[in-house]
Structures are given as C-alpha cells and as structure tokens.
Amino acid sequence: MSTATNHQKTNSANAEEVRYFNEYANGIGYINGVRDISAEGKPPRYAAQVSVIQGPADNVHYEYHDLIVGSETALGVILENREAIESDDSKVLIRFNMANPRAKAFIYKQGERAGELGSAIGGFLTRILTLKINNELAYEDNREFDDQAGSRQVANG
Numbered sequence: 001m002s003t004a005t006n007h008q009k010t011n012s013a014n015a016e017e018v019r020y021f022n023e024y025a026n027g028i029g030y031i032n033g034v035r036d037i038s039a040e041g042k043p044p045r046y047a048a049q050v051s052v053i054q055g056p057a058d059n060v061h062y063e064y065h066d067l068i069v070g071s072e073t074a075l076g077v078i079l080e081n082r083e084a085i086e087s088d089d090s091k092v093l094i095r096f097n098m099a100n101p102r103a104k105a106f107i108y109k110q111g112e113r114a115g116e117l118g119s120a121i122g123g124f125l126t127r128i129l130t131l132k133i134n135n136e137l138a139y140e141d142n143r144e145f146d147d148q149a150g151s152r153q154v155a156n157g
Helices: 006-015 072-080 082-086
Strands: 024-036 046-054 061-069 092-107 117-133 136-140 144-146 152-154
Touching (some): 024 061, 046 072, 046 117
Antiparallel strands (some): 046 061, 092 117, 117 136, 144 152
C-alpha cells in the first residue's frame, strides 16, 4: 500500500470542488456612482453606490449600499452606462441581486454631516436584472439555468 505524497495531496485537494456559504438578497434602487477600488498591481475592481428603495410604495425611504461589483456581466453593464450613472440629469434605476450583505461604518467627508460616523450595507453586486435610465429600459438580463435538482434558477454573474 502506497501513501500519497504532499504533491499528490495538493493536487487532489485542488481537484475537489470548493464550496462557499453565502447569503443572497435582491432589491431595487438608484445607482448614485461608481468608483475604481483597484489596488496597485491587481486587476481592476469597482464599487457601486446604490440608494436602495425600501418601505411601502406611498412612504418609501432609501438605504445606502456600497457594493463591490462581483461579476463581469454586471461590471460591463455599469461601465457601458457609466455616463448616465454619473450625470446629474439622469436617474439610473436597477433591479439587482447581491451577496453577503454586511454592516459597514464610514465617516462623512463633506456636507452638513462631515466628520460624523455613518453606516451602509456592504456586499457584492452579483447581477443586474434590469437597468432603466430615466424610466427607459436600457438593459435586461433574462438568463436562466437549471440546477442539478432540476428546479429553475436564475443565473448569477
């Protein structure tokens, strides 16, 4: 009986499927901005600031989300519509999926609350289902796939 070497163990570990446990949420909100959060020598990464709409339709409030764009498809949609997102004359509304929401503290840098502590929801923007610019549909993602159990699921990314 032979024993596996460290090299063989590493290869078999890499061959095993990596599994993650994630929390998912979906919502609707306005993209207020996009910023480059790339680190030097690393691939480009972006974050989107989204004012998520919450509450009853006749009395909504907005919750600030700061989401790292976690899929190439979502990043492509955001970069393609970046001019409208950054324009003061456009309102860009998205229906989206996100992963791993978490509380995130920050300090206001300007305005009447400058220097005060604030909070936001952080996480990963995994999918943009629809994007409207000034109420006109600019993007819609209808991709679907069947999971291994045969139940219909929407695609991420």
